[in-house]
Amino acid sequence: MGLFDRMQRLFATDDTSDDRPAGDPEDLLDISAAALQMETIGYEPIGEAALCFQIDDAETTIDELRSVVEATTDEAVTAREDTYGFQWLVFRAETAETLASVLQFAASALFDSGHREALLAAVIGFVDEQRAYWIYSFERGRFYPFVPTGDEERDVTEEFKLRGSLLGELPVEDDESAWHPLWPDRPGNHPWE
């Protein structure tokens, strides 16, 4: 499926590049191919990925979602709320491929239950000498790299390198002014921690 999607995108680039509609959970499946490419430049997946959204009275939605995900996969799911008042569902799995499909599954479930607008971002983590993340913005339907260093600082040079390396694998946000960070609550943590 990943290959077919990518073939389609390859032939459709001209139509979709300028005016892309809002996010599509199917895009998250591209993460598997992206992870392979990340490994060729030295980044290993850390085995965690997360969805970030904001729903009033989210508890029931999260519980439902968690039970569905846990029923279909063996993967661990945790939920938390951050200091901005956003909810996070964090998934743990061995391979990036599994994480990609769990993210896609959970995002589709939120789309189908009418929470399309509430979805903010999907994030998957990698590590080399430092941690690097790919953030998918549901508002813009594109991925961008995020390499936080310390408190509210980012390694832009590394981010540009990652963008260059994965241009062929992901629909990458080409407007850098939309590469908004997801600062962790404490420096050194993952954005979802």
Next chain:
Amino acid sequence: MNWQTDWGLRGRMLVTAGLLAVLYIGFVVVLVEVLNTAPVVALLLVGGLSFVQYFYSDSLALRSMGASRVEEAEYPDLHQRVTRLAQQADLPKPDVAVADSHTPNAFATGRNQENAVVCVTTGLLETLDEEELDGVLAHELAHIKNRDVMVMTIASFLSTVAFMVVRYGAFFGGGRNRNGGIVVAIGASLITWIVSFLLIRALSRYREYAADRGAAQITGNPSALASALLSISGKMDRVPSDDLREQSQMNAFFIIPVSSGVIGKLFRTHPTTENRIERLQELQAELA
């Protein structure tokens, strides 16, 4: 050498600060009016936190950047530059710190002129030539001279209180105030938060221009700072540092996405590199 005061810039700064003061006074009056003594707790709490943050701004900022103070023996050239420029700026010599990061960047912090630190990244030292480095260091010294840490702490204080009331007001006031006072308080806080957010960012942009002007005054070489800005920024300047979540919450109050157009401009903490370079070139022209 004597420089003309930029009355336009000074005027805009005063107007912005004045609007902020009026907004804050109105905000406090409304809070006291509808909640009597309850907001005193929030004011004291945020006041205490702000003071601690302000008092320890140097160590907090350095730690968050992973930077540490360096001795003269480790970075003799950098220390010499700072000593010379501080003399020219008529400032006590600040501490010097270096952060190990490829991203070229610099900042100044500290609660007053006697406890100031200038920090640069290793990326900055690698990227810039000597004159450009002087320009950037002078810009940071100008921030110290203008007491910008204090200015921005004071300007942000009541904005933080307003944000706290918006975020947590319902928890505290819900049961006790049957007359709906808490609703008025949250409404007033919301308006104060949004308006002060924009005013603080405008003020921050004016302080940047003022520091660029100060740097030109110290080095007499505005072009070098302009060229440093060009070397540092390139496309990197476009990568934002405001959080996606903050952005999306602000977006909820505006119809047009804040990252685009006029509204995007209101949200910036720094003026665009093009505008700064343009003004520095004007300064260079005045000098010639």
